[in-house]
Amino acid sequence: MTFVLTEDQAMLRDTAQSFAKDAVPVSHLRDLRDTGAGGVDATTRAKLAELGFYGVLAPEEQGGSDFGMVGMGQILEAMGQTLAATDLIATGVIAASALSLAGSEAQKSDWLAPIAAGQVAAALALDEGAHHAPTAVATEAERDGQGYTLSGEKPFVPGGHFADLFLVVARTFGAPGERHGLTVFLVAKDAPGLSIQALNTVDAHGAARLSLEGVHVDNGLILGDVDQALDLLDPVLDRARIAQAAETLGTAQAAFDMTLEYLNTRRQFGQLIGSFQALQHRAAKMFTELEMTRSCVAAALSAVDRGDASVAELASLAKARTADLIHLVSNETVQMHGGIGMTDDHDAGLFLKRARVQEALYGSASFHRDRYAALQGY
Amino acid sequence: MTFVLTEDQAMLRDTAQSFAKDAVPVSHLRDLRDTGAGGVDATTRAKLAELGFYGVLAPEEQGGSDFGMVGMGQILEAMGQTLAATDLIATGVIAASALSLAGSEAQKSDWLAPIAAGQVAAALALDEGAHHAPTAVATEAERDGQGYTLSGEKPFVPGGHFADLFLVVARTFGAPGERHGLTVFLVAKDAPGLSIQALNTVDAHGAARLSLEGVHVDNGLILGDVDQALDLLDPVLDRARIAQAAETLGTAQAAFDMTLEYLNTRRQFGQLIGSFQALQHRAAKMFTELEMTRSCVAAALSAVDRGDASVAELASLAKARTADLIHLVSNETVQMHGGIGMTDDHDAGLFLKRARVQEALYGSASFHRDRYAALQGY
């Protein structure tokens, strides 16, 4: 079954959703923003750790539950519904997957176990331009006897503002644009030569700009094979894209529900505005997109767990369609709320701001349409 | 003034519109189709000639009125309103312009004068693939002493099914894809080696497939400079595109008016269907597109007469936007008419079928978006 949750998965979904409502409602993000926390939220991390959410993709040997992507998808959809600012994708999906897939025994016990336990926050330092483009990495890694020295810039690292560990992608061979020649290095936040600038982002989730100036990394902290980073990152990034799609789906669903609620309460001209046919048809079209996109996300999540060959295609399908979905829904949410939706006091704006971040991360709709077509050969 | 007609232009528009209504209403195209005329209509040609419509772009020395593109635009918009099947673009715009711009004195008196008088029908045999692509011409022109011998295929020549004269574009130098090396040859319909197959097209206007097997052309029948055809064709094609845009605008306006009329007569659920807000908003959006596109066509027409440098950009603007406009309007026309619009007895289908032909001729919306961007350097 691809589209029907097992009892355990359904239970996990329910747990995650009530957690989201109780512990991290939208008002929680608003508080974080207004108190200038910049998206750093240790309390919530501790609670997520307690629930074992960081270990969902980690093997049991490292204290994970190995519950799989479908399970993680349920969690992220719930977090998306309340715009919760978490590092579940950066730490629980990307870092956990990368270490599970390619980590040495030492790396697993040093890093994967604490990650699964929620004691270590991690972040992937990959892109160097304003758009997702893995092969474009230019950050240099020069041999230096017992390891490498890294130098370069990573202007926008999600979760980087409070990460303890960075998975830094640098070039050990070849030139920017080439697939071959990239390597993943494990770099601790306090590594000499690494400077981290917290970014105040439009969605109040925050991020970080990294500068690496001669950061030394021992050979033992190379993750996977030298020059072959993308063979490891492809499946890891596809998980990140699918995970992001699941979170985005939750956000779209919540924005849609909020708007539907408003259409059924707000009156103008002595009518519920939801009774105006033009708005009804727009709402019905949004619902259609929502339902069809939900199928894409579900298919992509379960394809990962089944180790299906179609993961790459489904990842691009899910990421592109959720990006288009949240773009439509977030704009309609503001428009259908009218003036009140333009005020900072209302949540509509928070959904709109988070939406564009979700669209951009791990490849825009345009990036994934292009990739989908390429994978299908046209 | 770019957007306000002179008295003469307004008078010409009125003449053309009453001619269209009286002499070539939509029912006339239907009759041509049902009697298997294949878009050949000598009677209408004679009337158009009488009105001097073929000479609007021809200089007075050749018996034309040199009235200009704005005038021709008014005529074509009127013809578009009733889907009239004419060779005004092929003969009156393309051939007349090409001969005026590059014809020798002999060529002008032999061909331009009779064209302006409506005694000769002409057609441009340019494209060889299913999409507009001037540089892709492969038809060979080999030197043969006192002229050239042409060999090649022209699968879709608008107006070619009753043309007396063909402007055949062939390659005198270089390879397909290269701009340099093309030449225009004047070929009479009875030239040995030329075979003309009439095509039964979806819009009932007809067209022709040309095969040239060793067609000899004397040097005297080379139009313009050898190898430099595109320098001549660029301005000629831009006029054709703008002319096609004007005709398409008329078709869109007529389809929209017909639909509006239906929205204000047809009842369902005890209501005029035009009173349903979802349809009202769709109609209002169509009207907005219609009005904005009308401005583009008017600007392009008058730019030609002013010899403005922006003609190329405005031609692509007008052709792309009218193509998108008629695509939208023709689909909405059928949809808003419901079942009756699907029947052959109703005119909606005739508008839909003509629409796709208008979209394709002289470059699709996609072709012209790309060209517009290229002209602006992005």
Add this chain to the structure above:
Amino acid sequence: MAFDTPEDLDSFRSDVRAWLGENCPETMRTPAKEREVVWGGSRETFEHPDSRVWLERMAERGWTAPTWPKAYGGGGLSPAEARILDQEMRRIKARPPLFSFGIWMFGPALLEFGNEAQKQRFIPDIVHGRTRWCQGYSEPGAGSDLAGLQTRAEDMGDHYLINGQKVWTSYADQADWIFCLVRTDKQNKHGGISFLVFDMASEGVEARPIKLISGSSPFCETFFTDVKVPKDQLIGEVNGGWPIAKRLLQFERASISAGGFGGTGGSGILGPEEYAKQHIGTGTDGRIADGDLRARITDHKMYAKAFSLTVQRSTEQAKAGQEVGHTASILKYAAAKMNQDRHELLIEALGTEALGWEGDGFDPVALKATRGWLRSKGNSIEGGTSEINLNVIAKRVLGLREHQ
């Protein structure tokens, strides 16, 4: 049987596989040409000789209507067994033995609302494809507003007298019988409609084919002038026809969104991406040179993929006993959009190749694509317009209120 154990199903599957192996003619394991499709009824010509044998063998076991009761000649299979039969037929690419509005629409409604005598009288002939049925629903003044129908049925004591006109009667000129909505009470819009069936050969019935913009004529205008209909041909109660009509529409919408209509299966028509490569050309990377068109084709391909995944999802959820009303309600709307977008992209990619109507000046496959494109415009009109679909989603699914 009340329920199926896995063992039962396995043995059933092997029986079916064996039987099909012996009884499905090799020639019936290839896609049918349009004219070879068997609709049954008195005018059926069985273009392909084997198609008659194939129909008789399947009908004899009731497998033309697998889940209908054996009592009326049906297959008496459980849903699980019917799925297996379907899977096994697909496995060997067996043609459906019979296309039938009787099986898709009228039969299920009759089994639900008809009396014993009526079931005995009509169902077996449907199962065996002996009677071809057509649907008398829409009228010139009652399209989207179906309940606005005006065709009158007067009570003449021992029979009804029918006067009026229907439109969009699919294949009325081919059908033997019609199931028909008539007005038996002028005062009461929904509550004044009755559901009658009668012989298309009855005096006063005339069916005139309607020519569509695509050139084909699958529908008719049907006129009734003093048509006499015996009272025992009333299905359900007098003025009780509307619930039956609505139930039946669900079956129709299901069969439409299943994509049976206006599709291009077996037509030899390739996807728009192939024609774009062919006619616009490819870059050095072997991909469609026009990035604009490529993006729009990709967007459509993603939409189509999302659609099929959604169909799959609702099927799985239904099997799992979950509520799928929500998902089902959008399929009709999405199917129409998908099929229309696909045809528009085909036409665009084919360029001037797609501008033909007939004749050897054009590639026959391209001509088919153009007719298919014109036919696809009906997808958002037939069986409830897209506007009606959106109204239904807004009100029934999303719970938005009526305008006061």
Add this chain to the structure above:
Amino acid sequence: MAFDTPEDLDSFRSDVRAWLGENCPETMRTPAKEREVVWGGSRETFEHPDSRVWLERMAERGWTAPTWPKAYGGGGLSPAEARILDQEMRRIKARPPLFSFGIWMFGPALLEFGNEAQKQRFIPDIVHGRTRWCQGYSEPGAGSDLAGLQTRAEDMGDHYLINGQKVWTSYADQADWIFCLVRTDKQNKHGGISFLVFDMASEGVEARPIKLISGSSPFCETFFTDVKVPKDQLIGEVNGGWPIAKRLLQFERASISAGGFGGTGGSGILGPEEYAKQHIGTGTDGRIADGDLRARITDHKMYAKAFSLTVQRSTEQAKAGQEVGHTASILKYAAAKMNQDRHELLIEALGTEALGWEGDGFDPVALKATRGWLRSKGNSIEGGTSEINLNVIAKRVLGLREHQ
């Protein structure tokens, strides 16, 4: 003057050119920074010292309101002369000396509906920028449905007593006076509205700025508690406010579609095509590498071009005395769509650069673009939502009927 001969206009033009040459300070011939814009009124600070001089010189000739009667301090120019003044100011890039809702909205209405005493009292202060006005229209329960307003004005014999609340009052916290719609008859929706003006310093008036999603606060919630308003501050008749209100809305929509709001002029923000080249890169042909985004950018650029050509067309047609109601009615709707599409494309092209809120981690111009993007969402809401615009086009322009 009754009419202008070409000679009159030519000499007028040379006079204007000469006068501007002498009187418009060089510093006032450059684009104004946002904070340098002069709105006048008691709180005006004249950020740029020369802006005070410039305002006084223009106001002294009445050229801040060129076509208003000299009798009230206006310029007394004919439309033709006013156009010439405008052209000559543009020629030297002169800043508008005064931004004013008084000049754009209230003044014209007062000249049309006010009595002599009221004109004498209010117009001169508007011309000279001594009084800054705000507009008391929308209410929490009355947005698109403006006539649903509830703010009460009770007749207390010698004055009115105002109680209620307004929202979206532009710059109410900066204004000296307000022109305000109040309800003087509960029974009669449109016929129960009156048009009052009063001092924002009156007791019982409170204006609270509303923070927008873009972070700025150009609007207020305004509360009225037992505000006393002398009866001579009623404009027009009691219960006769609605026609005045509607007339005024026309002026507002005009000024919005003129594109004054939410634009990015002088902000240093480039077009989306430039950021796409910068951040996505270009192919060997020097063009945007992403053909998908390029096509969407081009489509927008074409829309924007079509829009400006349409503005130009309606201007020329108006000058030629043709009916342009049709064209004008679409500009507000199209301007909102255009500005919103443009900002969405900017954000998309800027990628993660556009995801900043503040701080030196982001390019300041990109931060401006992001705020502008958020601000642009209001374009389809303020001054009549796009839905209202479409209703108006459908009913008034296309003549489609009301739902019964």
